[in-house]
Amino acid sequence: MSNDATPKPATLKLADLKLSFGGPAASETAPDAQKSPSGESEDRPIEAKVVIVGSGPAGLTAAIYAARADLAPVVIGGLESGGQLMITSDVENYPGYADGIMGPEMMADFRRQAERFGADFVTDNVTKVDFSERPFRIWVENDEYQADAVIVATGASARWLGIPGEARLRGRGVSTCATCDGAFFREKHIVVVGGGDSAMEEALFLTRFGYKVTVIHRRDTLRASKIMADRAFSHEKISFVWNTAVEEAIGDDKLRALKLRNTVDGTRSDLEADALFIAIGHDPNTAIFKGQLDLDAMGYIASPDGVSTNVEGVFVAGDVNDLRYKQAVTAAGAGCRAAMDAEKYLEALEFPIEEAIA
Numbered sequence: 001m002s003n004d005a006t007p008k009p010a011t012l013k014l015a016d017l018k019l020s021f022g023g024p025a026a027s028e029t030a031p032d033a034q035k036s037p038s039g040e041s042e043d044r045p046i047e048a049k050v051v052i053v054g055s056g057p058a059g060l061t062a063a064i065y066a067a068r069a070d071l072a073p074v075v076i077g078g079l080e081s082g083g084q085l086m087i088t089s090d091v092e093n094y095p096g097y098a099d100g101i102m103g104p105e106m107m108a109d110f111r112r113q114a115e116r117f118g119a120d121f122v123t124d125n126v127t128k129v130d131f132s133e134r135p136f137r138i139w140v141e142n143d144e145y146q147a148d149a150v151i152v153a154t155g156a157s158a159r160w161l162g163i164p165g166e167a168r169l170r171g172r173g174v175s176t177c178a179t180c181d182g183a184f185f186r187e188k189h190i191v192v193v194g195g196g197d198s199a200m201e202e203a204l205f206l207t208r209f210g211y212k213v214t215v216i217h218r219r220d221t222l223r224a225s226k227i228m229a230d231r232a233f234s235h236e237k238i239s240f241v242w243n244t245a246v247e248e249a250i251g252d253d254k255l256r257a258l259k260l261r262n263t264v265d266g267t268r269s270d271l272e273a274d275a276l277f278i279a280i281g282h283d284p285n286t287a288i289f290k291g292q293l294d295l296d297a298m299g300y301i302a303s304p305d306g307v308s309t310n311v312e313g314v315f316v317a318g319d320v321n322d323l324r325y326k327q328a329v330t331a332a333g334a335g336c337r338a339a340m341d342a343e344k345y346l347e348a349l350e351f352p353i354e355e356a357i358a
């Protein structure tokens with residue numbers, strides 16, 4: 001990739017960029033990542049065997065496996081370098097961290113491990129792809145990358161309410177993941193916002209921890225299936241507040257209360273709460289793949305087996321294909337599978353079956 005006959009890669013190693021997950025904001029470093037190590041802009045495509053799009057647990061695990069298989073992966077990790085765990089505090093359910101670990105620290109560990117085996121990183125968003133033929137083409141603005149295999153690990157962003165106090169109190173009482181954070185709220189008053197199946201699932205799960213779970217919904221009926229709604233209605237710990245929107249999350253170092261507004265008569269009230277779980281859905285980060293990869297009805301990348309896509313040589317990993325589990329460990333597992341399949345695919349390209357038999 002970097003001999004005289006081929007253009008110098010525009011990808012830089014972490015050490016070259018002098019950035020870490022705890023360092024400067026990704027956006028501050030992004031322009032550098034589009035230049036060669038000499039600082040000059042690249043015109044010619046940058047070639048790689050494997051490009052990995054995304055640097056959450058799925059992308060970084062794929063990078064570890066691909067790098068250890070000597071594939072020298074280029075990780076175009078996105079502006080949210082490290083993925084969703086960068087915005088959370090304690091992670092207590094990832095195997096191997098017996099005392100728990102802070103999300104950003106864990107992702108820095110993942111990245112160090114990938115770099116140790118030679119993965120290169122670009123801290124920027126992919127803006128366009130062309131998967132119509134090999135080599136596959138991937139652009140970061142005007143910089144073009146070409147690869148024989150691509151692993152898409154762009155995640156799915158949880159929807160937030162966008163209310164005052166929400167961002168500040170994330171990880172301090174406000175969350176979008178009951179499986180991840182429910183256990184922090186034993187014997188507390190937990191509020192769930194949403195009216196679909198996942199909101200009911202989250203509310204039922206949270207009854208294991210809270211002494212009371214209040215579901216707040218904007219309308220007077222649920223979108224959830226009858227079976228899920230019935231389960232929630234019949235649970236003694238769950239109560240419902242109808243026709244109500246949460247307008248503000250209140251608290252200094254942790255959530256203390258919520259400001260509510262009745263959506264019918266506009267009256268306002270406060271509700272004391274220790275935790276707010278927002279369960280209003282996720283948006284898979286697949287806009288750039290529309291027309292290139294098959295997506296399902298909800299916009300997730302379609303895959304028959306959780307690894308392959310409709311384009312041979314393009315693989316998928318993690319939340320971007322996972323409606324159901326959405327956990328760091330499942331995303332990491334998917335990253336491993338995608339990298340192993342990419343490796344087999346590249347091997348088959350290099351040693352076609354006829355040659356192998358001969």
Ligand SMILES: Cc1cc2nc3c(=O)[nH]c(=O)nc-3n(C[C@H](O)[C@H](O)[C@H](O)COP(=O)(O)OP(=O)(O)OC[C@H]3O[C@@H](n4cnc5c(N)ncnc54)[C@H](O)[C@@H]3O)c2cc1C
Pocket residue numbers: 053054055056057058059076077078079080081082083084085087088090091092093094124125126127153154155156157158175176177180181285288317318319320325326327328329331
């Ligand atoms: C608040 C919170 C707390 C959580 N706590 C836990 C927990 O305790 N335990 C647990 O197991 N799970 C937890 N999760 C869930 C976990 O974070 C996700 O399941 C996991 O991060 C999914 O990994 P991923 O690699 O598939 O995607 P993500 O982590 O979402 O990473 C996606 C990556 O793709 C990149 N990307 C997106 N678009 C582009 C683009 N156009 N070009 C290049 N890159 C792009 C992003 O920048 C990012 O790096 C939590 C989630 C949240 C939101």
